[in-house]
């Protein structure tokens with residue numbers, strides 16, 4: 034198979050982990066006889082520094098021309114501490130999602146058995162958890178009009194959803210539920226928000242088309258609690274952009290660490306694959322970032338964008354073997370881990386490549 | 388002390404638990420020689436059934452005339468399953484908050500040592516956790532304009548904050564931090580939302596007035612994760628209405644169960660004290676609901692609205708004794724609890740009264 038893959042490392046530890054993800058892709062191509070052609074592009078803070086624009090046109094063009102994108106992270110504390118900054122790395126991320134029509138963000142939350150002890154949640158609560166989140170990614174309060182009035186003293190953000198936007202993400206979630214345990218949980222805040230009431234209406238209206246799927250509706254506050262109390266209650270979860278942002282980060286604790294979680298953003302054309310952890314400026318340059326989320330993003334890329342299931346499974350099993358052998362990065366080590374088994378980004382990358 | 392207390396049990400288990408809360412208030416008045424005069428009023432689904440209005444004018448008048456309100460819960464599955472319902476119990480709740488100017492919702496999350504085992508989170512992660520949430524309660528996407536356009540195919544909700552709204556809740560949080568460990572964490576989504584950027588601006592601008600307080604800003608997604616990973620990092624947390632709704636429900640797991648958590652909604656006049664659990668229709672009428680959140684709400688009422696610290700502490704220590712004696716309700720029992728120690732709502736209420 035011949036494919037164009039664009040590498041967009043972005044900011045902070047995005048640079049460090051994406052390099053490992055790319056190496057794994059190169060190795061897979063070698064082993065399975067594919068031809069992957071790589072290009073690289075700037076985004077986020079590094080792009081602002083170089084061009085003034087968090088998502089330069091050149092990057093967007095390269096993205097459009099690619100078959101899939103392996104992405105790192107964007108963000109920099111400089112902007113976080115300055116709420117008045119006009120240009121921000123995140124604008125690039127949001128623009129990419131919108132321009133490429135990446136309306137479905139898939140976040141599989143699966144716990145590797147070896148990491149049962151790494152979570153703050155009790156192993157007996159976690160064991161067997163396996164959740165697939167569908168987060169809507171191009172609507173909601175992220176993309177509605179926002180601004181100031183009253184001389185800047187009042188700020189507003191408009192949340193908005195249209196029927197077709199809810200429908201297309203809900204359909205993907207229903208379809209996925211078919212291939213899994215046939216349970217779908219839709220999360221909203223329909224007791225308060227009009228967008229949530231539309232959301233619930235649409236999901237309810239689709240349900241008869243999927244008579245084999247059991248649909249449940251949960252309020253976001255209750256879901257945030259239940260995810261921790263009893264994660265095994267959940268299988269496929271579908272929710273709006275903002276709720277998905279919060280719940281999937283929270284759910285990362287089910288997998289032991291954010292450092293283990295990959296995500297796929299897909300829509301009608303190319304797909305973007307990225308760790309759910311951010312740019313991690315507190316540990317940037319220290320060489321300790323966990324590259325497994327980037328490696329698992331590469332696995333998702335092969336599976337979802339290229340349909341290469343065997344190649345994808347090979348990556349997951351490599352990670353399983355590294356974990357079984359006892360190797361850990363700092364974030365997933367626990368009190369029983371021997372210091373010499375705690376490896377840095379590149380060293381654990383080498384183990385995965387083996 | 389002579390005071391008027393309005394009892395508003397509301398819907399579902401609200402009825403059952405508030406009765407216990409009231410009994411405890413009666414007992415305290417007896418023991419400490421206060422004169423509490425009680426009145427009762429309808430709200431929520433029961434008020435809709437009786438009057439067509441989730442918050443009848445009569446209830447609102449009684450509320451205005453009271454010195455404090457002990458509240459249960461509102462809600463009914465009937466409305467949840469019908470996103471097109473025009474009248475809903477929650478409208479009464481939101482209207483009450485707005486009309487009474489209850490802009491500050493305090494939710495203390497404290498784990499009773501006896502319940503260390505009841506949580507899904509590991510005891511060694513939880514031990515010593517003690518968080519005080521300040522959730523803004525009369526602004527944000529809860530109260531902005533909302534509606535439909537395009538023939539009902541597009542729904543919108545407007546989130547809005549003005550400087551003074553952020554300032555008054557932030558000041559309360561800063562003041563509270565002074566009486567505790569002098570750490571304040573402000574939670575927002577300033578990398579995406581304009582309301583959050585205003586929020587952050589205002590908190591940053593106030594900080595120099597409280598030089599003794601260390602202020603930290605966290606994004607809501609990251610805070611949702613950190614709360615579970617390392618709850619002891621948090622002390623006083625201040626956040627917007629919607630984020631507060633989600634994070635405090637999630638944080639209930641830190642206290643072992645939602646059934647243990649009370650909240651105070653205060654502003655410029657009377658205060659409303661209520662459990663954070665909802666109307667619990669799945670267990671309504673079974674007599675198994677945990678009344679301790681209502682009893683702890685009564686304790687908060689005495690402390691915050693009447694300044695009766697000793698009386699409030701007496702209630703908390705009664706609950707401690709009941710837990711030490713090994714009594715549990717179903718929600719906080721674990722595998723080590725003997726069946727005969729698991730009591731119903733009234734029976735555990737009697738133990739608390741003793």
Ligand SMILES: CC(C)[C@H](C(=O)O)[C@@H](O)C(=O)O
Pocket residue numbers: 107108123126278578579608
């Ligand atoms: C960086 C930020 C804008 C982004 C989001 O909120 O979507 C991130 O948290 C994510 O989940 O991808």
Ligand SMILES: CC(C)[C@H](C(=O)O)[C@@H](O)C(=O)O
Pocket residue numbers: 224225254461462477480632
């Ligand atoms: C019932 C609902 C409207 C309410 C809210 O979202 O504020 C509840 O969840 C709460 O936290 O008091």
